[in-house]
Amino acid sequence: MNNLSSLDGNGLGTECITENAYNGYIGPLSENKCIVGNNVKASVVTVSGEKTKTIVPTRKKSFRKTYLLILVPSFLIVCGILSLALVFITTRNCASSSKRQVCLTEECVRTAASLLSAMDHSVDPCKNFFQYACGTWNKKHLIPEDRSSISTFEVMADQLQLILKEVLEKPINLEDNDATRKAKIFYSSCIDIYQIRKSGDALLRKVLRSLGGWPVASHNWIPPESGLEVLLGKIRGIYNEAILIEQWVGPDDKNSSANIIQIDQLQLALPSRDYYLKPVSRGDLDAYHTYMTNIAVVLGSNQSTAADELRDVLDLEIALANASLPEADRHDTSEIYKKLKVGELQLLVPQIDWLKYLNSFLGTTITSEEPIVVYGLSYFVELGKILENTNTRTIHNYIFWRFVMSLSSHMIGDYQKERVEFRKILQGVQSERHRWSQCVDWTNKKLGLAVGALFVRDNFNHESKETALVMIHTIREAFNELLSHNDWMDDETRAVAKEKANAMNERIGYPKIITNKMKLIEEYASLNITKHNFMQNILNVLKFDADQNLSKLRQPVDKDKWSTEPAVVNAFYNPNKNDIVFPAGILQPLFYSQHFPKSLNYGGIGVVIGHEITHGFDDKGRQFDKDGNMMQWWNNATIKAFRERTQCIIDQYSRYKIDEIGLYIDGRMTQGENIADNGGLKQSFRAYRKWVSQHGEEPDLPGMNLTHNQLFFLNYAQIWCGSMRPEDALTKIRSSVHSPGPIRVLGPLSNSKDFAEAYNCPLGSPMNPTNKCSVW
Numbered sequence: 184m185n186n187l188s189s190l191d192g193n194g195l196g197t198e199c200i201t202e203n204a205y206n207g208y209i210g211p212l213s214e215n216k217c218i219v220g221n222n223v224k225a226s227v228v229t230v231s232g233e234k235t236k237t238i239v240p241t242r243k244k245s246f247r248k249t250y251l252l253i254l255v256p257s258f259l260i261v262c263g264i265l266s267l268a269l270v271f272i273t274t275r276n277c278a279s280s281s282k283r284q285v286c287l288t289e290e291c292v293r294t295a296a297s298l299l300s301a302m303d304h305s306v307d308p309c310k311n312f313f314q315y316a317c318g319t320w321n322k323k324h325l326i327p328e329d330r331s332s333i334s335t336f337e338v339m340a341d342q343l344q345l346i347l348k349e350v351l352e353k354p355i356n357l358e359d360n361d362a363t364r365k366a367k368i369f370y371s372s373c374i375d376i377y378q379i380r381k382s383g384d385a386l387l388r389k390v391l392r393s394l395g396g397w398p399v400a401s402h403n404w405i406p407p408e409s410g411l412e413v414l415l416g417k418i419r420g421i422y423n424e425a426i427l428i429e430q431w432v433g434p435d436d437k438n439s440s441a442n443i444i445q446i447d448q449l450q451l452a453l454p455s456r457d458y459y460l461k462p463v464s465r466g467d468l469d470a471y472h473t474y475m476t477n478i479a480v481v482l483g484s485n486q487s488t489a490a491d492e493l494r495d496v497l498d499l500e501i502a503l504a505n506a507s508l509p510e511a512d513r514h515d516t517s518e519i520y521k522k523l524k525v526g527e528l529q530l531l532v533p534q535i536d537w538l539k540y541l542n543s544f545l546g547t548t549i550t551s552e553e554p555i556v557v558y559g560l561s562y563f564v565e566l567g568k569i570l571e572n573t574n575t576r577t578i579h580n581y582i583f584w585r586f587v588m589s590l591s592s593h594m595i596g597d598y599q600k601e602r603v604e605f606r607k608i609l610q611g612v613q614s615e616r617h618r619w620s621q622c623v624d625w626t627n628k629k630l631g632l633a634v635g636a637l638f639v640r641d642n643f644n645h646e647s648k649e650t651a652l653v654m655i656h657t658i659r660e661a662f663n664e665l666l667s668h669n670d671w672m673d674d675e676t677r678a679v680a681k682e683k684a685n686a687m688n689e690r691i692g693y694p695k696i697i698t699n700k701m702k703l704i705e706e707y708a709s710l711n712i713t714k715h716n717f718m719q720n721i722l723n724v725l726k727f728d729a730d731q732n733l734s735k736l737r738q739p740v741d742k743d744k745w746s747t748e749p750a751v752v753n754a755f756y757n758p759n760k761n762d763i764v765f766p767a768g769i770l771q772p773l774f775y776s777q778h779f780p781k782s783l784n785y786g787g788i789g790v791v792i793g794h795e796i797t798h799g800f801d802d803k804g805r806q807f808d809k810d811g812n813m814m815q816w817w818n819n820a821t822i823k824a825f826r827e828r829t830q831c832i833i834d835q836y837s838r839y840k841i842d843e844i845g846l847y848i849d850g851r852m853t854q855g856e857n858i859a860d861n862g863g864l865k866q867s868f869r870a871y872r873k874w875v876s877q878h879g880e881e882p883d884l885p886g887m888n889l890t891h892n893q894l895f896f897l898n899y900a901q902i903w904c905g906s907m908r909p910e911d912a913l914t915k916i917r918s919s920v921h922s923p924g925p926i927r928v929l930g931p932l933s934n935s936k937d938f939a940e941a942y943n944c945p946l947g948s949p950m951n952p953t954n955k956c957s958v959w
């Protein structure tokens with residue numbers, strides 16, 4: 184829903200495999216739903232009521248020590264296995280213990296060592312496969328001070344960050360063009376702490392003054408004559424911030440080739456509405472109030488005035504939280520979608536002058552006949568009433584607070600100090616990430632294509648694109664085969680489903696534009712980036728992003744445009760375009776390596792591919808046809824059968840409890856992702872077996888005593904190794920559409936007959952329950 188995000192301005196649409204590894208920022212967690220942070224810490228996980236202890240890593244060691252802890256034992260294991268391998272080789276006895284071939288290449292030895300070093304062999308794989316696959320990894324990886332979690336996903340993202348740091352810090356040279364130069368200059372202005380400190384907050388103060396000033400931090404504030412609508416419009420059009428009203432231009436869900444004005448409920452500053460409404464979160468709310476008060480003081484307010492006035496602001500945000508729909512109730516897009524004319528919206532929500540608002544930032548004249556898509560109309564009706572009953576000063580205090588909170592997230596000094604104090608309570612983190620790491624992240628998010636061009640230059644193996652394409656085709660074939668066997672779908676719907684699967688566009692690695700110098704330069708032509716003025720660069724990027732999004736109005740939808748930057752460890756499905764996207768950043772170990780046995784690639788990137796394909800048929804994706812239009816193409820009996828099957832998944836996941844915080848998974852909110860995990864695993868395993876039937880069994884990995892069927896599931900599980908702080912567990916349970924990592928292992932594997940067979944799990948054992956759920 185946020186245009187700054189990589190999701191093509193339509194946050195209702197895109198589905199991803201995980202949320203961002205980093206949750207190093209706070210507040211408007213609106214970068215998009217795929218980028219909030221979902222990786223994992225098990226603490227104590229209850230599976231259907233049965234307790235299985237997981238060790239909670241404590242934080243004391245530094246980041247570097249954490250890496251040493253990983254590296255030293257891994258090195259010893261590698262050495263051990265290598266010597267073992269040498270013995271094998273010298274005695275020419277490579278497969279004496281069984282008839283099976285053993286692969287003794289350096290890559291196989293390394294891969295085996297890496298898999299082994301994460302496992303806990305003392306655990307029965309049929310009792311708790313997560314602990315079996317990840318027990319040692321979790322013990323060895325302490326959560327760093329600046330993180331609220333650690334996971335294999337985050338370690339992969341760290342490795343990618345180091346590469347990006349290197350390419351961004353490389354001096355500008357002949358290979359660079361205007362676009363990549365802008366990325367390098369943006370990055371260097373971001374790490375230029377001396378200059379940033381020297382500039383202080385002068386620019387922020389200037390911007391606030393230009394908008395009429397933050398009442399609580401201004402002398403003799405008077406409401407601007409132009410009214411609230413123009414203020415919100417300026418903040419939207421110049422600074423790309425949507426406050427009170429999420430607003431963007433994007434493809435119409437019911438006509439995916441046309442761009443349309445869209446609005447949605449606000450993004451709250453805290454991760455979910457529960458933080459405002461549940462009494463147990465009072466401590467977090469108090470910390471939030473202290474945070475806003477202290478920032479107001481930094482900007483010149485008197486402490487007690489600020490505390491009083493901002494108490495009213497907090498009450499206003501609580502009322503807004505109350506008016507908003509919980510995430511679990513927003514799953515059915517067709518239920519919350521409503522297309523109106525602006526004039527009709529005006530009658531329903533008369534307290535806001537909608538034409539004045541829209542005309543203050545859209546570069547074209549809007550009349551009352553203009554169509555607009557409203558998600559969750561009830562919020563806007565309530566918003567109108569709330570605004571009517573709240574005094575103007577409080578409303579302005581709130582708008583400016585959200586604006587300051589957002590802009591100051593890039594600032595250091597007192598702003599950073601207050602932010603860290605707040606995050607200690609909200610997320611349990613003790614410090615901010617290294618500046619360079621934040622700067623890499625911001626540069627990649629804001630100039631993603633230019634950074635992608637720098638990244639793929641030397642860091643992307645083009646063969647992997649071909650391999651991924653072949654895998655997509657085999658997994659889609661597996662999906663279609665499973666479709667033809669499923670007994671709950673009528674033939675007519677089945678045929679249309681097959682058509683939709685076959686029509687999915689594949690996007691692998693990066694969009695063509697990044698290798699076309701002229702087009703890439705043109706893409707960023709209107710973006711001005713200067714040396715030594717980081718905050719000005721931020722403002723320039725915000726304006727650029729706002730223009731990019733708003734100028735789509737009256738333009739046809741660019742179906743070839745990618746909805747993500749290439750250098751990210753993630754994957755996406757976009758229902759409006761019916762496309763699946765696998766950026767260059769995810770085509771790396773543990774997901775994929777050209778040196779891996781196929782069993783590992785299918786257990787890794789293969790499952791991710793199946794996951795994204797299945798999103799086209801989950802509770803939300805199934806509402807869109809092959810052209811990305813929301814319409815009912817299922818008959819009622821099949822919808823009913825689908826609902827029964829998804830209910831099984833909802834009930835199953837709702838029984839998983841994260842004991843440390845005493846909360847159960849929200850089975851409704853996470854259903855789409857859980858359906859995708861289950862489907863992806865099943866399809867990819869089937870595709871792997873097909874590969875084996877065509878190419879024969881692969882040689883074993885040395886020292887592992889596991890079949891490749893077993894390795895497939897082991898690699899799948901190890902993608903989700905990790906742990907998280909209790910504060911983070913709470914945030915994720917309340918706001919994430921993805922289940923925590925251990926559950927992403929336990930849920931799909933305990934539904935998988937293939938898994939139970941591979942590991943010989945007795946029927947009725949925790950990992951092979953009698954009742955299993957299956958949708959796709």
Ligand SMILES: [Zn+2]
Binds near residue numbers: 198200201794856
């Ligand atoms: Zn997903």
